[in-house]
Every structure is written in structure tokens, then in C-alpha cells.
Amino acid sequence: MKTYKIAVIPGDGIGGEVMTEGIKVLDCYASLKGNIKFAYETFPWGCEYYLKTGKMMDDDGLEKLKKFDAILLGAVGFPNVPDHISLHGLLINIRQSFNQYINLRPVKLLPGAPCPLKGKGPQDIDFVVVRENVEGEYSGVGGIRFPDKPEEIALQTSVFTRKNTEKVMEYAFQLAEERNGKRKLTNVTKSNALNYSMVFWDKIFNETALKHQDIQTETIHVDAITMYFIQKPEAYDVLVASNLFGDIITDLGAALQGGLGFAASGNLNPEGEYPSMFEPVHGSAPVLAGKGVANPIAMVWTVKMMLDFLLKVEADEIITAVTQLLQEGESLTPDLGGTATTQEVGDAICGKLAKLI
Amino acid sequence: MKTYKIAVIPGDGIGGEVMTEGIKVLDCYASLKGNIKFAYETFPWGCEYYLKTGKMMDDDGLEKLKKFDAILLGAVGFPNVPDHISLHGLLINIRQSFNQYINLRPVKLLPGAPCPLKGKGPQDIDFVVVRENVEGEYSGVGGIRFPDKPEEIALQTSVFTRKNTEKVMEYAFQLAEERNGKRKLTNVTKSNALNYSMVFWDKIFNETALKHQDIQTETIHVDAITMYFIQKPEAYDVLVASNLFGDIITDLGAALQGGLGFAASGNLNPEGEYPSMFEPVHGSAPVLAGKGVANPIAMVWTVKMMLDFLLKVEADEIITAVTQLLQEGESLTPDLGGTATTQEVGDAICGKLAKLI
Ligand SMILES: CC(C)[C@H](C(=O)O)[C@@H](O)C(=O)O
Ligand SMILES: CC(C)[C@H](C(=O)O)[C@@H](O)C(=O)O
Numbered sequence: 257m258k259t260y261k262i263a264v265i266p267g268d269g270i271g272g273e274v275m276t277e278g279i280k281v282l283d284c285y286a287s288l289k290g291n292i293k294f295a296y297e298t299f300p301w302g303c304e305y306y307l308k309t310g311k312m313m314d315d316d317g318l319e320k321l322k323k324f325d326a327i328l329l330g331a332v333g334f335p336n337v338p339d340h341i342s343l344h345g346l347l348i349n350i351r352q353s354f355n356q357y358i359n360l361r362p363v364k365l366l367p368g369a370p371c372p373l374k375g376k377g378p379q380d381i382d383f384v385v386v387r388e389n390v391e392g393e394y395s396g397v398g399g400i401r402f403p404d405k406p407e408e409i410a411l412q413t414s415v416f417t418r419k420n421t422e423k424v425m426e427y428a429f430q431l432a433e434e435r436n437g438k439r440k441l442t443n444v445t446k447s448n449a450l451n452y453s454m455v456f457w458d459k460i461f462n463e464t465a466l467k468h469q470d471i472q473t474e475t476i477h478v479d480a481i482t483m484y485f486i487q488k489p490e491a492y493d494v495l496v497a498s499n500l501f502g503d504i505i506t507d508l509g510a511a512l513q514g515g516l517g518f519a520a521s522g523n524l525n526p527e528g529e530y531p532s533m534f535e536p537v538h539g540s541a542p543v544l545a546g547k548g549v550a551n552p553i554a555m556v557w558t559v560k561m562m563l564d565f566l567l568k569v570e571a572d573e574i575i576t577a578v579t580q581l582l583q584e585g586e587s588l589t590p591d592l593g594g595t596a597t598t599q600e601v602g603d604a605i606c607g608k609l610a611k612l613i
Numbered sequence: 614m615k616t617y618k619i620a621v622i623p624g625d626g627i628g629g630e631v632m633t634e635g636i637k638v639l640d641c642y643a644s645l646k647g648n649i650k651f652a653y654e655t656f657p658w659g660c661e662y663y664l665k666t667g668k669m670m671d672d673d674g675l676e677k678l679k680k681f682d683a684i685l686l687g688a689v690g691f692p693n694v695p696d697h698i699s700l701h702g703l704l705i706n707i708r709q710s711f712n713q714y715i716n717l718r719p720v721k722l723l724p725g726a727p728c729p730l731k732g733k734g735p736q737d738i739d740f741v742v743v744r745e746n747v748e749g750e751y752s753g754v755g756g757i758r759f760p761d762k763p764e765e766i767a768l769q770t771s772v773f774t775r776k777n778t779e780k781v782m783e784y785a786f787q788l789a790e791e792r793n794g795k796r797k798l799t800n801v802t803k804s805n806a807l808n809y810s811m812v813f814w815d816k817i818f819n820e821t822a823l824k825h826q827d828i829q830t831e832t833i834h835v836d837a838i839t840m841y842f843i844q845k846p847e848a849y850d851v852l853v854a855s856n857l858f859g860d861i862i863t864d865l866g867a868a869l870q871g872g873l874g875f876a877a878s879g880n881l882n883p884e885g886e887y888p889s890m891f892e893p894v895h896g897s898a899p900v901l902a903g904k905g906v907a908n909p910i911a912m913v914w915t916v917k918m919m920l921d922f923l924l925k926v927e928a929d930e931i932i933t934a935v936t937q938l939l940q941e942g943e944s945l946t947p948d949l950g951g952t953a954t955t956q957e958v959g960d961a962i963c964g965k966l967a968k969l970i
Contacts, residue, residue, distance in 0.1 A: 396808055398810060407774075410773040412811075413755075413768055418764070419763065449700065451769075452757060453767045453768070480864055482839060504839055511844055516840070
């Protein structure tokens, strides 16, 4: 029996409610499989904590988190706390300090999930975005000169290193090889306008491609890709994108797969030198908080990604269980046209799992 | 009789073919109205010119262009010429040198145009994006340190000035006031991650909002807006975005309005210290070039934007003519399911105009 230690950060708003269901599904999965166990420790960090203590997480927070096998995050964000404080203080801090240089985001339309596009279905929308996650546009480098004067200037510098970019590209090519897909990797760029960073990015992509000649490659500008996602999502299998571009196209991807209620992500340190962190892409949605109406599917999908990563499995039973729920149409939250509570959805998924495992 | 001097840069690929139809429609419009005339001078600049001369445009190109009332551009780009060369040498050079600090892009689904979204129609998709067009992410500031060494680093710096940002915001608020719409302005940001440039951007937005309290405002992150464009395009009226974000969301917008065949733009110097430049958003599409199949509607719409700007009119007859074509379904190019040539579409639009003006 192997026990995995999970650091749980429910965070703000609906974070805690969906987290409860995520853990419920983890525990059901573990007890049905029989040979694994999860031990949790919960950290009360986030914006409420900040309003009380002036800190998004404890000073030795990273030290504490380091001991865990993985981190599960609910959602961070609160109306009274400026986003750039809450995020640089917790989410972006953990991503960068733990060198979680890959942000993996599947975009997959499940049968029964609402698709906004005419004439497209689950067979057309099934790709994964490999997003660079520790540098690039999110490096936090910059400044303001002559603040509030007429000659005020704001500077923000993207920083891309060869070392990290090579690792991201290599990861993406290997994923394209391992995935049972089109064996195709799409490079998302904007080298026609960003004449240093993205020209560099393309160069590393092309260098890495030479080592993976079995993978079909293409390079597409980020503006064009947003259009193609609408017009021909079936053209994509694995995409590799910078931190900012990956952020943008995965929110668009979330819309294609039925909304943020379905968007899961993993912030990975593939070598395991530090714990990886798993989080649903939806935010804290303060207006929904405390009502028991938040859709926990993204969190449950996130848990599946954690299982895949930690146990080196494909915990596809979880996706099957969610698909069954969608197809039956009962046990769905209001955003999906149902009347179930967050908790009832979690219970229903466990019920399905019990028959599938 | 007033004569307007137009500099014509057909450019590469399909640029010349659609330009011919654009000019045809301009001339019909002028002769039907009776009191205006256009005088053209054509410049052979672009990638073919570059391959012959090593230059995208003449050394004194800007000097030459300066004398015109406006510039009409077809498309620039060619497989053999790296994009960052062709664009920084011509398109981006003209935008920045002529201080065309506004890039205006209407996103409007015409009745009869193909919409990719379920349950949305022309009444839902009708907004305009005000894109900053001379600085920001496109400033071209940056460099590579330790080229090709393991420690190689690429830097790209976004530069935002208060002076220009204030002008862009002011323009956007005024447009929201003048437009017969929802009197709403949406600020597109990413201040949760870009902790200097976009925090600054939001600050100037909020300052400018104080002078326009009659306009409803909201601030939305660029990732989220791509999702909302799919889920609720009807929520938008005027949006203001940085150079890069405006680029991305207007390509997505183009998809919503039926594709690049419908996407027009104006690069404006509102004060008229320099000529403004009008261009369809589609590229040079080398594979379609020379076949007479390119859809000229985006170019014709671009001409309408030039008329609006130069003559201070609303040349809506042109949009009505295009809508009639779409609704009748004849005289459309193959991308819209028709069999007409580029030239036949131009002729048909002029035919309609003759009945409308
Ligand atoms: C909250 C924000 C900083 C974050 C990001 O931009 O990475 C979020 O949008 C995401 O996609 O995880
Ligand atoms: C060609 C490219 C540099 C340009 C841009 O990014 O501005 C284009 O995409 C546009 O939208 O006009």
C-alpha cells in the first residue's frame, strides 16, 4: 500500500466546495483500486488569509509544500484583493518556485457536454496544450518610469531562456509521440511581430523538431490559431505555446469543451525535483460561493490528471464516469441545466466509479 | 468636386486582385455620389519587391506616402521572406512612423454570412475593437544574449507610454459615446500576470473613465474574453485592447463574423497629421493568388472604412450591397459556397450600389 501525501489549498470562493468533491473522488478511486492511499494536509492560504495576515501564504509556505507528493489547488481570487497581488503571491509563486515548467491543459469535448460550435462534436475537439509555465511573458520583469507624470512609461519584459524553452519543446514532442493521436505538434507563435522572443521560440522549436522527425509539425501565429480553433478544431493534437499564449488559447479551448466547468490543468515539474500542482482553470467565482451550485467536474478532471501523473496511469474511468453523468443528464449542476448540488455531483461520480473499477 | 489622393500598395499574393475590386467600388461610390473623386498612385512594394531589391519599400517610401490623403494596402507576405522582415519593413513601419495609433476593427456578422456559433445571429455579433497600434508589445525592443550558447536568453520588452495610452483610451471612450450602441466600453487586460504593463494600462483606462461617466465600463482579462466571445458575443459594444491583445481577439472576432473574408481594418491617425492606412485583415494567401477566387468583401469593407474616415460619412450603402449579395447567395466566391470570380463579386457590388445610392 503506497500513501501519497497531498497538500490541499482550497483557496477562495468556490475553491473549497469543489475541493471537497475532488478529494471525495480521489478517495473513492483509491479505495476501489485498493493498493493506494492519499493523506491530506490542508493549508488555509488565499485572499481571505491575505486580508487577515497581509500574506497570501506563510513565509515558509514553499518549505512546507516541498515535502508533499503533489499540491491540489481549488481557486484563488477575491474582489478586494488586486489580482496581481493574489496571483504573484501564491499561484504564480508556486509555479515558478517549484519549477513547474509545464502547464498541461487538455481540451476535450465529452459526449453530452454542450458544444458552442455548429457542426462540431466530440470527435472534432480533442487536443492538449503544452504551456510554458515559469518564464516568458510572466517573468515579472519590468517597471514604471516617471510614475503619474506626463512622460510616464511602463515596461514589461518577457524573458525566455534556451534551457527552459528546450525542455518545454522536448516535453511537447514526447507527448505528441506518446499520445494516441495524430502525431502532430503545432507551434503557437507570433514571430511576425515579436521579433526577438518569438523568433527565438520558433528557433528552439525547429531545432527540437530535428530530433523528432516522426512528428508532423506546423507553426501558426496565435491570432490565427484562435480563428482556426473555431473553424477546424479537428486539425489539432498537441500544441505548444508560451506562458501568455497558452493561457489565452486554453481559455478559448475551455469554451469549446463546454466552458470552464470542464477545464482542468496540471502544473508539472516532470522530473519530480519539486511537487507538481493541479488546479481547475475556473476562478473562485465569488458570486457562486457558499450556495452548493458550483460544478465540480473541472476539479474532478484535475484529480484525474494528478492520478495520471503520480501513478503513471490513465485514470480514464473518471472521464467515463463524468461522461455517463453528462449523457444521462441527471446529477448535473445548474450551469449544465441540472438541479443537482456540487456534493450530489461528486456522489454520483463515485457511484459510477464503483461500477467501472 | 473634391479629389482625394490615395496611395495604393497592392502588395503580395491576392493583394492585387482584391485591390482591383476595392478601387472599383470606390470609383462607383464616387461617381454615384457625384461630388468626390479619387486619384490613385500605385506602389509596387512588398515581398516580391524585396526579393528583387532587398527592400520592402523605397528608402524614401515614407516621404512619398506622406503626401497622400490615405493609403490602401492589399496584403503583405510571401513564403520566402521571413514574416518579421516583411512586416517590420512595411506594414509595422508605416503604422508606427505615421503614428497610426488606432487600429479599428469592426466585428459584425452580416445577415447571410456564415456564423460558426450555435444559437447566435447578426443581432448578437456586432462590436468594434479599438486596438493600440504603435507601441506596446510591438515596440520591437529586445535582444538575444549569448546567441546559440546553452545560456542563451531572449528578451522582448513591451513599451507603453502614458501619452499614447491616454489617446487610445480617449478615442475608445468617444467611440463608445458616438456609436449607436450599448454605450459600453470593455477594457481587455491581463494585469493579473503582466504586473507592470497591464497594471499601467488599467490605470489609464480607469483615469479616462472618470471623464466619461456616461459610459458603462468593465475590465476583463484577455484569456476570459476569448471565452466570452464564444459564449456571449452580444455582451460587447466597444472594446479597447493593446496591440497584441487586439490582434488576437480580432482574428477570433473574424471567425465569428464568417472568417477573414469579412475582416476589415483601419490604421488611423485620427488627427490627420499623417495619412491613415486601410487594409483587409486577411493575408496574401499565396495558394489562392492568380486564380481569381479570392473573396474581395473584406477589401470592399475596408474601402467603406476609408470613406467613413475621409469623408466623415457612414457609407453604409456598401454594407447593404454586400448583405444583399450574401442573402441572394449568387455572386459569391468559392469560400462562401459560390462560383463567382473576385471580379464578378466587385461588379455585383457596384450593381447593387447603383440602386442604393
Ligand atoms: C489567474 C491567472 C494569473 C492565471 C494565468 O494567467 O496563468 C489563470 O488565468 C490561468 O490560466 O491559470
Ligand atoms: C501581420 C501581422 C504583423 C499583423 C499584426 O499582428 O498586426 C496582422 O496579424 C494584423 O492583424 O494586422
